[in-house]
Amino acid sequence: MESRSRPVTLRMIADEIGVNVSTVSRVINASDTEARRWASGEVIERIRAVVAERGYQRNPQAASLRTRRSGLVGVLVPRLQDYVLATIYEGIEEAATEQGISTFVTNSLDVPANQIARTEIMLSRRVDGLIFGDAHTGEPFLDELAERGVKFVLVSRRAGNHVSATCDDVMGGRLVAEHLLASGRRDIGILAGQPYASTGIDRTAGIVQACRDAGIDIPPHRIVQGGFDAPGGHEAAAQMIEAGGCPDAIFAANDFAAIGAMGVLRERGISVPDDVAVVGYNDTPLAAELPIPLTTVRSPMHEMGRRGLDLLVALLRGDEVESVRLAPDLVVRASSAAAPSKM
Amino acid sequence: MESRSRPVTLRMIADEIGVNVSTVSRVINASDTEARRWASGEVIERIRAVVAERGYQRNPQAASLRTRRSGLVGVLVPRLQDYVLATIYEGIEEAATEQGISTFVTNSLDVPANQIARTEIMLSRRVDGLIFGDAHTGEPFLDELAERGVKFVLVSRRAGNHVSATCDDVMGGRLVAEHLLASGRRDIGILAGQPYASTGIDRTAGIVQACRDAGIDIPPHRIVQGGFDAPGGHEAAAQMIEAGGCPDAIFAANDFAAIGAMGVLRERGISVPDDVAVVGYNDTPLAAELPIPLTTVRSPMHEMGRRGLDLLVALLRGDEVESVRLAPDLVVRASSAAAPSKM
DNA sequence: GCACTTGCGGCAAACGTTTGTGTAAAGCAT
DNA sequence: ATGCTTTACACAAACGTTTGCCGCAAGTGC
Structure with missing residues (x-):
């Protein structure tokens, strides 16, 4: 044999x-x-x-033993089931393979205790560096890790001034504002996502700023936080409508949340886009196939992953590296068609 | 420092x-x-x-060097962007972590050349074993691998008589047939998925058999192959309708394909479920949130991953192992509500 | 003639474990 | 006291690389 x-x-x-x-x-x-x-x-x-x-x-383990470099990098994401993170990881893995690097990926489910535990596991596997797709703003964890001399970069979400490869989410938010205002929407509700994720924070900040620039203030009850998935969007949208009636536009910080919101609207007999425009984020492939095709902001997810890995290898090489911020663009579809003139 | x-x-x-x-x-x-x-x-x-x-x-690499076991397993999937495979992988990874095993995962995109190349990379990393989520029926690759003495198991799709952890897809197909027939549908079209995937093959076989048992024959032009994603479903459904008009029920071997099909129906002004019932497979979380909630077959994806890993470790331990076939169940929603009596 | 570089390659020491074998001392029965 | 098993360790050889250092011959410059 x-x-x-x-x-x-x-x-x-x-x-x-x-x-x-x-x-x-x-x-x-x-x-x-x-x-x-x-x-x-x-x-x-x-x-x-x-x-x-x-x-x-x-024999890579023999070589690692001698060289003290493993050619391994650990990747933490909130959840691989999330299409966005899965795509980012694909970018990471693709770039890693090209460089002869192998990656471990694991879910943190966005709970800090998991982030810590999983990171320790990765380190015990002697990874050369880490990529975090689940950075929480305000948590000291990453700072402590940097203090320990662990090399890592961030993707998708930024935090502190750690090196990161992200989408320009503020710009994404602004694009949405400009589009909605141009098509006559004035009462905009925001499904802001999780409060600890820079993605949701920045997208919200972008649309709020752009609206203020146009002389429109978005009141606090029009901004509600929630999960980045369909159930999260469902709940958040329901809550918003309970609290202050239905706005004439909803911006969800994520396509899946947008789908959840559309579920609520359907249940209540509110028409999209006639009564309310809906806009998502990320341009998931489903967005175009939905019964009401979804307007959304396309973000370079795959590229984000690739750039993240490139940043990490540069960092490991000892180079001076700077964060990259990639530009998104708006994809207009039926869900945000101009409202019929109100009369 | x-x-x-x-x-x-x-x-x-x-x-x-x-x-x-x-x-x-x-x-x-x-x-x-x-x-x-x-x-x-x-x-x-x-x-x-x-x-x-x-x-x-x-130090795991030092230990590996000595013991000739790496505690590493390689996982190949068609694509991690696919919710189904991502979920299966989550199960694998979860079980692996519990066992102190680490996993590498990579996409093969279902192209044989990639499967071979990626597998070689995994082997060069000295993995102890492999898990394939992208088995192709009829390809000699897996047989050759087994011949070489490489240890592996299959998940999601079965092939030959290699050890596998799968869903009982034939049964899944039968469940759909029974449901559709009971609610008065007679002209059933099938989006069968890729011809090399046992999932699509078995699901199709199941529904066809059950229909034949009930005295109904599904003609060849009502079975069309295509991708397991939204665009694939879109194209396949369009092709079927071109070829023979719209059936009164469509069974897609996958939720995403079902969504794609619903896109076609919307474009053509065909009403779901009044004109045509639509049924998917896997019970993706979106299924429930869709504007027309989707009837679907729930398969134990996460569990499949866990069992797959368990099988592999048993195999590596030298145990005699047998494939497992997990039971699916049907989740009925609005997309397959009984048709209004034709008159 | 000399010293000195350059080209080509061998030697051996790590890297951190695991594991087969050796062995003193202690305990027990005779 | 003698033999015999346990108990509780120590010794050392791997596992397969990488890399600092040394050596020898041939070439170079003077």
Whole structure:
């Protein structure tokens, strides 16, 4: 049974050629030109040949043991079920694979105790660095981690002045404001998401600012916090409508929350977009397929993940790095068509 | 800076106590009672105390190097963006963490070349075993892998007679048939999903069989293959309607495909459920929130992931294992309400 | 002739565990 | 006291890499 044959090692290659393992190691790890510093052209060729023929694969744990670098990075997200985070992670994983890095990903469910526990597990696996997609503003956790000298970057959400790759969510909020105001909406309600997530905070700040710039104040009862999923949006929208009647536009900080809100509107017989415009965020593929196609802000999720990983490797290399803020853009669909003139 | 201080090792602990590293290693790795075989009660206590105080964490790569087991498992899925696979992976990851195992997950996008390449990467990382969520029926890849002695299990989709943890998809299909027939539908169209996925195949087989048992034959032009996502469902449904008009019921092998199909129906002014009932699969959380809440088959996705991992560890332990087939159940909602009597 | 670089490669020491084997001392029966 | 098993450890050899250092020969400059 072939499974019993142990993997081929450096020593086997070296013995077969009659050269020392150190030479094989150097030749394998050096670039074409650099290899010439360590061996003659002939030896290099023979090593390359035998390596290919025998199908040598470096033992990564042995290498890690020696080099004290694991080529592993840990990724924490609130929840992988969330399409947005799954997409960001895809970007991370794609970029990581290109760099020969492997990633562990795990859910924190946005509960701080989990964030801490999962991070410790990652560290005990000797990851070189971490990527957090679940940063909470106001929590001391990340600061403490930085203090300990742990290398990490943030994606999706920013926090403090830790390095991050995010979407320009303030700008996203402004885009929505401009669109809604231009199509005649004046009473805008906001499903702001979780209070600890910079995404919701910034999107809300963006739309509020832009409205104020246009001379419109959004009152506090028109801003309600809630989960970033369909049930969360459902609940938040219901609460808003209970409290102050239905606005003529609803901006949800997330497509899924928007879908939840549309559920409430349907139940109450409120028409979209005639009675109320609905706008989401992220341009989930479902947005276009919904019975009432959803206007939404497209954010570069995949790219965010890639950039996050790139930032981390730069950081690990010791480079000076700066956060990146990617621009979103607005995708207008039926759910925010201009209201029929009120009469 | 604390980051500069190297992690504490077995040797440090041993030296501090004045005992050999081997003793420390055995005491740490043995159960409470078993430890007494290796050290006196007093020494055990001192070791435990120092380990806790100094915050010792085993270096996993050093341990792997010695034991030839990595505590790593690789997971391949078609795409993590897919809610279904993301949920299954959550189950896998949860169970893995409980067992002290770490997982790598990656997307194959259902393309065979990727499956092979990604698997090789996983193996080069020295994973102990693999979990495939993207098995293709008819591909020789998995057989070859088994031949090489690689340990793996399947989730979500089954293939050949490799060990798998799946949903009883045939039963799921039957449930749908019974429901649709009972509510007066007779002309059933099926969005069967990808031809290489056992999920779609089995669900289709289940509904077809149950209909035949009831004396109803589903003609070939009522079965159309396509992607498991919204665009895939959109396209497949459009094609079916072009080819033979609209049936009075559509069963999509997946909730997202169902949503895509509902998009087509909306565009064409066909009413759900009056003109056509729509049924999905998996009971995605969106199903309940849709403007027309979706009837669907609930499958135990999370559990499937957990069981998959359990199977793999059993397999790695050398146990004799058998595939598990979990039962689905039907969730009836508005999208398949009984048609108004035709007159 | 000399000293000195350069090219090519070997030696050996780590990295932190795990585990087979060795062995003093202690306990027990004879 | 002698033999025999336990008890409670110690010793040392791996596992597969990477990397600092050393050595030898051939070439270079004077």
